[in-house]
Amino acid sequence: IQLTQSPSFLSASVGDRVTITCRASQGISSYLAWYQQKPGKAPNLLIYTASTLQSGVPSRFSGGESGTEFTLTISSLQPEDFATYYCQQLNTYALTFGGGTKVEIK
């Protein structure tokens, strides 16, 4: 299953609302997770089963789905949110990740 993530790069300002999209090549039954990765660090789980917020993750992060299209939205971008974000499907082996979206400061 291929995951097409867009955009691959996003330039935004603190306080902006940003949305990242992940499209699956076939149905994945909501088994989609979102991770945040900062340089030199391990990925951190943000969202699982498409829209459930992981414990301890700020509520400005949210996930949505419509068919095979999934979204990660940050309602008001904070300085600590500048990072790279990845989607991942856990419906079928071989598991796959999206190509990543790097969010940088405008």
Place this chain on the structure above:
Amino acid sequence: EVQLVESGGGLVQPGGSLRLSCAASGFTLSSYDMHWVRQATGKGLEWVSVIGTAGDTHYSGSVKGRFTISRENAKNSLYLQMNTLRAEDTAVYSCARGNWGLHAFDIWGQGTMVTVSS
């Protein structure tokens, strides 16, 4: 504290072998699906392999037949035996815990670097 610590990375020639280890603490490794994920420098995440609680294994197409995942319950450790290494296997290799209650990877190690070069 729940954590995963990888070791065993290094420089190896093309065609060579390497065995990576992942030591778990704070939880029982055999009670979870355990995965290996790799990331080449400046590139995205690539899933490599999994061993399930029942010992079932799966591999990505790019490593199938060359890599073998295993675990040793007494040592609470996960392993990745990598044979016939290629330049394109160069990456940071990380282990991760699959939490099927969440359907996600909830714990990740920091990774160990593998460089395949002559």
